[in-house]
Amino acid sequence: MNLRAPQRTGIVFFPAFDWAIDPTHPEREERLLYTRDQIFEEGLLDIDGIVQFPPRVAAEADVARVHTGLPALADHLSDSHLISAGGAIEAGRRVLDGEVERAFALVRPPGHHARRVVWGLRGFCVINIEAVMIEHLRRHHGPDLRVAVVDTDCHHGDGTQDVYWNDPDTLFISIHQDGRTLYPGSGFPDEFGGPNAYGATLNVPLPPGTTDEGLLHVIDHLVLPVLEDWKPDLVINSAGQDNHFTDPITDMAITAQGYAELTRRLRPHVAVLEGGYSVQDALPYVNTGILLAMAGLDTRHVVEPDYRPGRFTVSEDARRYVERLCEILLEKYRDRDGLRRSAFGDRAHHREERQVFYDGAGITEHQAETVRLCDACGGSVQLETWVQPSRKALVVEIPRRCCPACRSDAEAAWERAGLDRYRWVELRDRPADRVERKTAGRSG
Amino acid sequence: MNGIYLGIDVGGTHTDGVAVENGRILRKAKVPTQDDLVECTLDALETLLDGLNPRSVRRVVLSTTLVTNAIVQGRLEPTGTLLTAGPGIDPAVFAPDDRCRVVGGAVDHRGREIVPVDEGAATEHLDRLAGDGVRTVAVVGKFSTRNPTHELRLAELAGDRFDYVAQGHRVAGTLNFPRRVATAYLAAGAWRSHREFVAAMTAALRRFSVLAPLYVLRADGGTQMAAALANPAETALSGPAASVMGVDALGAVDGDTLSLDIGGTTTDISVFTGGAALLEPRGATVGSYRTQLRALYTRSTGAGGDSCVRLEDGRVRLGPDRCGPPAAFGGTHPTPTDALVVLGRILGDRHRAADALRPVARGLDLPVEAAARAVLRELGRTVAEAARKFLDEINAQPVYTIHELLQGHRVRPLRAVAVGGPARAAAPYLEDALDLPVRVPEHFDVANAVGAALARVNVEVHLVADTARGYLSIPQVDAYERIDRRFSLEDARQRIDRAVLDLARARGALDPDDRVERVDEESFNVIQGFSTAGAIHRLRAQIRPGILARIA
Known part of the structure; x- marks a missing residue:
């Protein structure tokens, strides 16, 4: 009568029943209430080989390793964010410590829209819980950890993409509803990574209405071949559940069966809950399906009340579009070194400008990023950021695995940057795990 | 509380009883447990009532191993099971035996009916069960505690062809379908023997002119009028519960307190915090069944006064088996009790105890007294290790709000209480191993019966x-x-x-x-x-x- 999980699986379940963005916001207290009911009623936590771990509270240093908060990081942090990120950290550590083979961080609030620089709330996110976890793991288990993040949330994981834009050791693949039809409006195939990590970012925009079949096609024909080539030590799934056919803020047609099958094929070491706002009709079933699939258990009976096989279909055109997209992206990934040479040539530095809208704060951030082209490491980065031109910040990054040339380039930039031009200058010395700041005036 | 309160705990080896009046113990009884539980209960009752007026007895509380043994030894009455489930894990996995059938029907997490119950399939299965001579049935639906209509309908379909129908929502009221299935199945399977036992005991009480109602002790340390017990499975594991309540009644609890009941082959560990004993978070495990039975949170470690002493790679080990009584009391194998006898801490045949311990002493290359001390240190070590593991488990219980996580109360006992036969003699060794003061209250040898006598309804x-x-x-x-x-x-x-x-x-x-x-x-x-x-x-x-x- 007692079920046994073929794969020892950890779960960090933290529904944060006392936290909401505001009372009727999709990201509100009872988001995981019905999920908890389903998990309890199924007896999932009684299954031998499924182990529940309490979250930890992430340290501010864990967050500072990933984010530059402006005016100050502390302005943006709350207990809820530190616990959510701490939940992800706990899941990752238990896997790397060998206590479990896989782990699911079923936590909220989510984080995949949070970018390196944080001026406020965007896309319901403040800190990037996957990135905070990954960098914590690299700090405590070895800096050479090769990681792949597969983001299956319906929205483009633009925050995670930004955090790892210049990191050649972190593969980021986002599968999402086409940005022309959904927030945040990005995530197109030409977003392919920074100059020293070209091809380590892959974006798969899917047409609205995509079904299980389409999603699984992407897994089989793009994600798995790329992962096989990339050979990550750790596969993270940003497991958003808003591709579900009942989700109130998206337009996809994925079912609980689709999510379970996705998880079974992808075999992530760590899954982290991201979005998913159909709190009654999807989340209880999708989360049950993901957890059972991670544990290697049967999921055939995990179906929504109104599920029928073959309920959702797509046009022949839409099907061919997805197939073709996978072919092009796989080809592009395989040819990434050649593409890099033609895109960046032998320039010493590459400069990009961008604007970032914070829907939660109603502000627009401007960024100008300069990356030193480097074959030996991720390259030193100088990132200028401002909301008001009179209050600019400069962030200088010495990457985790930094070559001597890039280090002296970054250190020179840090020395040079005066408080006459910038209100804040931050040096992020990743090999030393140190953040240093120069601040103009009395306030932070 | 006026009148006399009787408590009887039928344990594996001994049946203990007390009569309590106004906070005083009037009588104690300790008789060997026999195969017929009614017999040894009556023996204890006879001793307790000797010289007392049976009419002044206010209540009689019984704690027995009847149901636990029936479950553990697989002597439950053949029981049919009907399940309705809906989305989730394949319900067939939770079939307790081959008399179970899953029929169509589903209710969701908010209690909304998704699929009506398949009455045809249900009736067909019930007919077959009745035809096979099955007399008790369990009907269980997923989320039935949110909406019991499917279980009610199944019970209606069962009708009066069966003597007892256990309905999941009545016997297991919280969310956990697999545990609800197990709980209802055990309730149905234990129903008849429990009923017969209660009838026999009630009749026997009347023969002793005791007119007070018969109560049973539940796994959660609460009492209940035997006649009003909806789910007889709730009396499983009442033995450990009796001791825990006894520790409380003997006045030994003060702040966070570890409670140790040192028995023959096991030591049961439990914890008091905030003035009350902790409860199992999800329900008791009885034999191989994980249930929703509300139970005191206890953990058992396989080391007690009568555990067999062995040598393993030059180290003393205990249990987990009992190989008969201690050598000092007519057995053949050395036990911690023999070690206590050798050291003069309890009375017994010192010669036989020393003889039994001698091979162990030789293996350790120590004099017999030193070997006896090594055995008792091992007893302390085993109990202390189990206690530490248990406390870690308690403190790792999940919480689901930020407030609880940040305010998290950790249980850190500053003292321990030991009861059970060898408690007083073994206390110094427990104290050393636990690094906590260990108190052994008066009447520690009948703490279980005291607990049964004085437990409240909860x-x-x-x-x-x-x-x-x-x-x-x-x-x-x-x-x-x-x-x-x-x-x-x-x-x-x-x-x-x-x-x-x-x-x-x-x-x-x-x-x-x-x-x-x-x-x-x-x-x-x-x-x-x-x-x-x-x-x-x-x-x-x-x-x-x-x-x-x-x-x-």
Whole structure:
């Protein structure tokens, strides 16, 4: 009568029943209430080989390793964010410590829209819980950890993409509803990574209405071949559940069966809950399906009340579009070194400008990023950021695995940057795990 | 509390009894347990009533191994099971035996019917069970505690062809379908033997001219009038519960306290915090069955006074088996009790004890006394290690709000209490191993019976009010009611308080001091689309496990 999980699986379940963005916001207290009911009623936590771990509270240093908060990081942090990120950290550590083979961080609030620089709330996110976890793991288990993040949330994981834009050791693949039809409006195939990590970012925009079949096609024909080539030590799934056919803020047609099958094929070491706002009709079933699939258990009976096989279909055109997209992206990934040479040539530095809208704060951030082209490491980065031109910040990054040339380039930039031009200058010395700041005036 | 309170605990080796009046122990009894549990209970009763007026007995509380043994030894009555499930894990996995059938029908997490129950399939299975001579049935639906109509309908279909139908929502009121299945199955399987035992005992009491009602002790350390017991499986594991309540009644609890009951082959560990014994978070495990039975949180370690002593790679090891009684009391194998006899800490045949320990001493290359001390240190070490593991488990219990996580109370006992036969003699060794002061209260040898005599009625009740659905459920009192949109948290509080007192009264509460304690309260808005459609209030209230009076 007692079920046994073929794969020892950890779960960090933290529904944060006392936290909401505001009372009727999709990201509100009872988001995981019905999920908890389903998990309890199924007896999932009684299954031998499924182990529940309490979250930890992430340290501010864990967050500072990933984010530059402006005016100050502390302005943006709350207990809820530190616990959510701490939940992800706990899941990752238990896997790397060998206590479990896989782990699911079923936590909220989510984080995949949070970018390196944080001026406020965007896309319901403040800190990037996957990135905070990954960098914590690299700090405590070895800096050479090769990681792949597969983001299956319906929205483009633009925050995670930004955090790892210049990191050649972190593969980021986002599968999402086409940005022309959904927030945040990005995530197109030409977003392919920074100059020293070209091809380590892959974006798969899917047409609205995509079904299980389409999603699984992407897994089989793009994600798995790329992962096989990339050979990550750790596969993270940003497991958003808003591709579900009942989700109130998206337009996809994925079912609980689709999510379970996705998880079974992808075999992530760590899954982290991201979005998913159909709190009654999807989340209880999708989360049950993901957890059972991670544990290697049967999921055939995990179906929504109104599920029928073959309920959702797509046009022949839409099907061919997805197939073709996978072919092009796989080809592009395989040819990434050649593409890099033609895109960046032998320039010493590459400069990009961008604007970032914070829907939660109603502000627009401007960024100008300069990356030193480097074959030996991720390259030193100088990132200028401002909301008001009179209050600019400069962030200088010495990457985790930094070559001597890039280090002296970054250190020179840090020395040079005066408080006459910038209100804040931050040096992020990743090999030393140190953040240093120069601040103009009395306030932070 | 006026009158005489009798408590009898039928354990694996001994049957212990006490008669208590006004906080004083009037009589103690200790007789060997026999195969016929009624017989040894009557032996104890006879000793207790010697010279007492049977008419002044106010209540008789029994704690027995009857149901535990039936479950563990696989002697349950053949029982049919019908399950309805819906989305999730394949329900066939939870079939307790091959008399189980899954029939169509499903209810969702909010208690909404998704698929009507397949009456044809149900009837067909019930017919076959009846034809096979099966007399008891369990009917269990997923989420039946949110909406029991499927179970009610299945019970109706079973009709009077069966002597007893266990309905999941009545015997297991919280969310956990697999445990609900196991609990209902055990309730049905233990129903008849328990009923017969209660009838025999009630008749026997009358023969002794005791007119007071017969109570049974439950796994949660609460008592209940035997006649009002809906689920006989609730008497499983009442033995460990009796000792825990005894520790409380003997006045030994002070702040966070570790309670140790040193028995023949096991030591049961439990924990008091905030003045009450902790309860199992999800329910008791009985034999191989994980149930929803509310039970005191106890962990058993395989080391007690009669555990077999062995040498393993030059180190002393205990148990887990018992190889007969200690050598000092006629057995053949060395035990911790023999070590205590050798050291003169308890009386017994010192010669035989020393002879039995000699091979161990030789293996350790030590004199017999030193070997005896090594055996007792091993007993202490085993118990202390189990206690530490148990405390880690308790402190790792999940919480689901930021407030709880940041305020998290950790249980850190500053003292321990030991009861059971070898408690006093072994206490110094426990003290060393635990690094805590160990108190051994007076009457430590009958703590279990004292606990049975003085345990209070306790109850736990769960309320879910869903104003969007217009529905309220309190499975423990079988309340399923319509409510309107304005039903508030305050209304829910009043309703659950009433349910707690109703249930306590139905179980036979004698104590006017019973205090309803609301332990959990959650309120959520139900949002449909982007507007509020109602609220869900969830409350849990209880009367805590406790005792009527302390022994003076």
